[in-house]
Amino acid sequence: MGVQVSDFTAQIIEDAIGFANREVRPLAAEIDSSGVFPRSLINKMARQGYLAASWPKEYGGLGLNPMAYGLLTEQIGKACSNTRALLTVQTSLLGETMLRFGTVAQKKTWLNQMASGDRIGAFALSEPNVGSDAKHVQTTYRKEGGKYILNGIKKWISFAAIADFFVVVAADESGRVTTFIVEREREGVSTIPMAGMLGNRGVHIAEIRLHDVEIPAENVLGSEGSGFTYIVSTALDHGRYSIAWAGVAIATEALEAMVAYSRTRSQFGEKLHHFQLIKGIIGDAVTKVHAARALCLSAAQMRKDGTGDSIHETAIAKYFASKVAVEVTNDTVQVHGGNGVRDEYPAERLFREAKVLEIIEGTSQIQQQVISQFGLRKYMVKR
Ligand SMILES: Cc1cc2nc3c(=O)[nH]c(=O)nc-3n(C[C@H](O)[C@H](O)[C@H](O)COP(=O)(O)OP(=O)(O)OC[C@H]3O[C@@H](n4cnc5c(N)ncnc54)[C@H](O)[C@@H]3O)c2cc1C
Numbered sequence: 591m592g593v594q595v596s597d598f599t600a601q602i603i604e605d606a607i608g609f610a611n612r613e614v615r616p617l618a619a620e621i622d623s624s625g626v627f628p629r630s631l632i633n634k635m636a637r638q639g640y641l642a643a644s645w646p647k648e649y650g651g652l653g654l655n656p657m658a659y660g661l662l663t664e665q666i667g668k669a670c671s672n673t674r675a676l677l678t679v680q681t682s683l684l685g686e687t688m689l690r691f692g693t694v695a696q697k698k699t700w701l702n703q704m705a706s707g708d709r710i711g712a713f714a715l716s717e718p719n720v721g722s723d724a725k726h727v728q729t730t731y732r733k734e735g736g737k738y739i740l741n742g743i744k745k746w747i748s749f750a751a752i753a754d755f756f757v758v759v760a761a762d763e764s765g766r767v768t769t770f771i772v773e774r775e776r777e778g779v780s781t782i783p784m785a786g787m788l789g790n791r792g793v794h795i796a797e798i799r800l801h802d803v804e805i806p807a808e809n810v811l812g813s814e815g816s817g818f819t820y821i822v823s824t825a826l827d828h829g830r831y832s833i834a835w836a837g838v839a840i841a842t843e844a845l846e847a848m849v850a851y852s853r854t855r856s857q858f859g860e861k862l863h864h865f866q867l868i869k870g871i872i873g874d875a876v877t878k879v880h881a882a883r884a885l886c887l888s889a890a891q892m893r894k895d896g897t898g899d900s901i902h903e904t905a906i907a908k909y910f911a912s913k914v915a916v917e918v919t920n921d922t923v924q925v926h927g928g929n930g931v932r933d934e935y936p937a938e939r940l941f942r943e944a945k946v947l948e949i950i951e952g953t954s955q956i957q958q959q960v961i962s963q964f965g966l967r968k969y970m971v972k973r
Contacts, residue, residue, distance in 0.1 A: 595661070599657070599658040599661065602652065602662060603658070603661050606665040609634075609638055610668065610669035610670075611669070613631065613634055614631070614673050617670065618671075619933065621672045622939050623933070625785070625791045625792055626792065627676070632676065632707050635707065636707025640681070641685075641705055641707055642701065643659050643662055643677070644656070644682070645685055645689055646689075649701035649702055650706060656831070656890050657887075657890040657891065659681075660886055660887075660890045661835075662677075664835045664842075667836040669843075671939075671943035675749075675792075677832065678829060678832040678833065679712065679713060679748050679749055679793075680704055680710060682829050682831065683829045685701060685704060686824065686825070686828040687811070687824050687825040688701060688757075690824055691811055691821055693808070700755070710749055710754060711754065712756045713747070713756075714744040714750065714758045714759065714772075715744070715759045715825075716744065716747070717729060717745055721953075722955075722956050724759075724818070725767065726761075728761075729743070729744065729758065729759065729760040730742055730762065730763070731760040731770065733762075736806070738804070738807070738809075738810070739802055739803065739804060739805075740770060740772065740802075740803040741800055741802060743797060743800070744758065744797060744800075746795060747798055748790065749793055750794065751796035756771075757821075758770050758800065759817055759821070759822060760817075761817075766817075767818040768810060768812075768814045769810070769811040769817040769821040770805045770810055770811065776803050776804070778801040779799070780798075781796040783796045784797060788942050789939075789942040789943040789944075790943070826951055826952060827901050827904060829951040830904050830907075830908040830951045830952065830957075831890075831907075833911075833912065834885070834889060834904060835886055836915075836947055837914060837915040838883045838911050838915075840943055840947070841875070841879045841914050842879050842883075843940060844875075844915075844937065844944075845875045847922055847935070847936055848875060848918075848921065848925045848926075848937075851935075852872065868925060871925060875917075875918045878917060881910070882907070882910055885910050886907045889903040889904045889906075899964070902961065905960045905961055908947075908951065909958065912944070912947035913954065916941075916944045918944075919943075920944075922940060
């Protein structure tokens with residue numbers, strides 16, 4: 591594990607390694623190629639307590655602190671990116687946000703059902719014309735009596751094709767952003783699955799169409815107008831933390847594949863790892879993986895202690911770890927030669943999954959912007 595943790599956390603991670611090897615890794619290629627996430631795996635993840643891993647026990651959670659949750663995400667993410675995405679969306683994006691801003695009734699209803707795997711959700715922010723500029727969503731809401739009427743289209747929404755409910759971000763005519771819990775069965779809600787993805791093929795990505803959908807006031811998540819500043823910001827911060835660990839997970843899995851292949855494949859009468867150029871690639875990959883993991887651990891410690899600027903440390907970790915995942919998986923494909931571009935080996939899948947991390951939860955350019963604003967303040971020294 592390479593980090594000091596409590597006996598409780600050590601046991602959770604040991605169990606997670608066993609679970610990932612037994613139940614998750616053997617399904618990873620099949621989930622990727624079929625585009626179907628098995629219901630049985632959702633149930634197994636729930637039974638392990640993973641879909642509520644970081645939530646308090648009263649909502650069916652394991653009560654993991656951010657360090658333990660990160661280490662858990664790492665183990666699941668090494669085994670299968672689609673399964674890690676389930677963890678990211680249910681536990682981090684939705685669960686953590688609802689824990690902080692949900693009413694008691696909302697938490698009792700939704701968190702318990704999500705923890706047990708009976709209901710799964712999706713976080714619906716992006717739209718056909720709105721991605722990075724997330725403050726300016728075009729999905730609208732208007733108040734009529736005590737109800738809200740929603741209209742619009744959401745795009746790229748992970749798990750939307752199979753989710754039971756959606757947290758939808760919408761704006762009123764004055765641009766005030768509010769989030770709503772929208773159950774799938776409401777009249778005027780439909781989803782259209784999106785095929786042809788580079789990665790995350792097993793997360794049932796879909797468009798959500800909302801046509802005059804009536805939402806009762808008790809389904810507002812947080813207060814009216816707090817949708818961007820509180821709900822979206824909190825969801826993305828937790829999502830980024832999870833994606834940072836996903837980057838470390840993919841890069842480490844790729845590094846292990848690279849090492850194994852270089853030790854077994856021979857050319858010119860020598861194992862690949864004897865060649866200086868291959869040693870250079872492996873040396874760089876080890877260095878990058880260690881550096882990315884160190885950043886994740888630093889963000890984890892800040893989040894756990896509630897000290898330092900954990901939001902920016904998390905953005906730095908997400909930016910760096912996703913970049914490292916792309917670089918290391920690229921090199922893993924290279925070391926595998928022709929076998930790197932064929933699905934008999936995991937290298938090509940890891941490469942595709944890594945690229946997605948530079949786009950979701952805020953693209954790398956958006957992270958650079960956030961990090962540079964932070965840096966321009968923090969490193970402005972008056973002498
Ligand atoms: C696999 C997958 C799963 C997803 N799951 C979800 C989900 O569950 N829920 C959800 O709401 N969304 C989801 N998304 C959407 C994702 O959050 C967006 O794709 C992402 O925010 C980028 O938005 P965009 O695609 O519209 O790109 P754009 O915002 O159009 O950006 C295009 C390019 O321009 C760059 N750019 C944009 N603005 C700037 C700027 N100011 N300065 C410099 N460069 C800039 C970007 O970095 C990018 O390179 C998912 C996407 C994918 C691919």
